[in-house]
Structures are given as C-alpha cells and as structure tokens.
Amino acid sequence: xxxxxxxxxxxxxxxxxxxxxxxxxxxxxxxxxxxxxxxxxxxxxxxxxxxxxxxxxxxxxxxxxxxxxxxxxxxxxxxxxxxxxxxxxxxxxxxxxxxxxxxxxxxxxx
Amino acid sequence: xxxxxxxxxxxxxxxxxxxxxxxxxxxxxxxxxxxxxxxxxxxxxxxxxxxxxxxxxxxxxxxxxxxxxxxxxxxxxxxxxxxxxxxxxxxxxxxxxxxxxxxxxxxxxxxxxxxxxxxxxxx
Numbered sequence: 001x002x003x004x005x006x007x008x009x010x011x012x013x014x015x016x017x018x019x020x021x022x023x024x025x026x027x028x029x030x031x032x033x034x035x036x037x038x039x040x041x042x043x044x045x046x047x048x049x050x051x052x053x054x055x056x057x058x059x060x061x062x063x064x065x066x067x068x069x070x071x072x073x074x075x076x077x078x079x080x081x082x083x084x085x086x087x088x089x090x091x092x093x094x095x096x097x098x099x100x101x102x103x104x105x106x107x108x109x110x
Numbered sequence: 111x112x113x114x115x116x117x118x119x120x121x122x123x124x125x126x127x128x129x130x131x132x133x134x135x136x137x138x139x140x141x142x143x144x145x146x147x148x149x150x151x152x153x154x155x156x157x158x159x160x161x162x163x164x165x166x167x168x169x170x171x172x173x174x175x176x177x178x179x180x181x182x183x184x185x186x187x188x189x190x191x192x193x194x195x196x197x198x199x200x201x202x203x204x205x206x207x208x209x210x211x212x213x214x215x216x217x218x219x220x221x222x223x224x225x226x227x228x229x230x231x232x233x
Contacts, residue, residue, distance in 0.1 A: 002154045035219035044205055044223035088154055098171040099157035
C-alpha cells in the first residue's frame, strides 16, 4: 500500500492531453515538493519533473507538473506512442522522515 | 558521461544478509549524495535511505532502520547497501540513484539511476 495515491491506469490517443493525479496529505504533498518519474518496462525510473514543475535537461516541454494543496498533477500534451510507461509521483514525508512514492499510473496510448 | 553500475543479481535465504554495490563514474563522487530505492514486483518504488559520500553520513527510512547499512569507498567511487535479516518480502529490484544537483540539493529528485540489482529471497 503506497503512501501517495495515483490512479492505476490512464489512457489517451495520439496528440491528446492527459493528466495523472497524485494525492497525499499534509505530511507529504501538502507541505513538500513533488517529483515525478517515468519508467519504461524493464528499465530504471527516470526523473521527469522535479520541485513540482521543473523539467530536467532533455525532458520536452510537453511534460508539465503542478501542485495544489495535498494533490499534484502531471500533464502530458501532444501524446505520443513512446509515452506509454508507468508514471510515479514522490514527495518527502515529514512524519515518516523519508521519501514516499505513489503506486504508479500505467499510461496507455490507444 | 555519468554512470552508476550496480552489482549482479543475488539469490539468498531468509534470515541472511545481502550487499549490493553501486560503482559511479563520470562526475565528482563526493559532490553528490546517493539514494537507495527498491521496487518489488508490480509495486511502486520504496526509498531505503541516502548517503553523503563526503563524510559517509546516512539517513535511513524508519522502516529499515536497524536492518540497512549504507557505506561508501571514496577510493573507488562506490557506494554499498547492506540489508540484513532478509525476508521473502524483501525480494525486489534494488536501485542506487544520484541526486540531480550537487551539494546536498536534497529536493530535486534522483538522476541518473543505476541499472538495478534483483535480490531474490527464497528458502
């Protein structure tokens, strides 16, 4: 049972915009920043968004992040087939004194 | 280029210990903290802790305190994660991952990651 809650699946058609939510509480998302990772099958996760809405070098601006209260969202615009992957949110938890993750959202491009 | 190369897969028995290594290259080893994260089959990632290579200071997740030990060898730019009293629930892929930015920038996430080490705990 993951500390942060994500929908298990999401889907969209090529070119569409999709959003993935991440819900926490006041000990984690509500009081700390959120990072997002993408994981292709059989590979290590890769950082996609850091500090709520910043993109590491090399990540296209089709990916954006936002946070409000105890929820965060990842938006992907101009959906492409190569965006099919698992997406995870992460935040520091003040009560647990550690980084916590969501259970992941599997994105399917129809 | 920055690389994190981990040791190979391990099969071990309940109650035993396992030690996974993560050899880094392509950057100043002492400038970036390193994290250990594991991922059980079909599950989300789980953070085990962090080590600062400068002095070797560590912070462990509460869940693993007393069972996990993280160390480093500055001469080989390698970090190690030792997990003891293994249970079947510890079966997972274990990853090392570097802070995105140097100098204890704790908040900006982990990048890059090692390739992962599968640890299987089975009697």
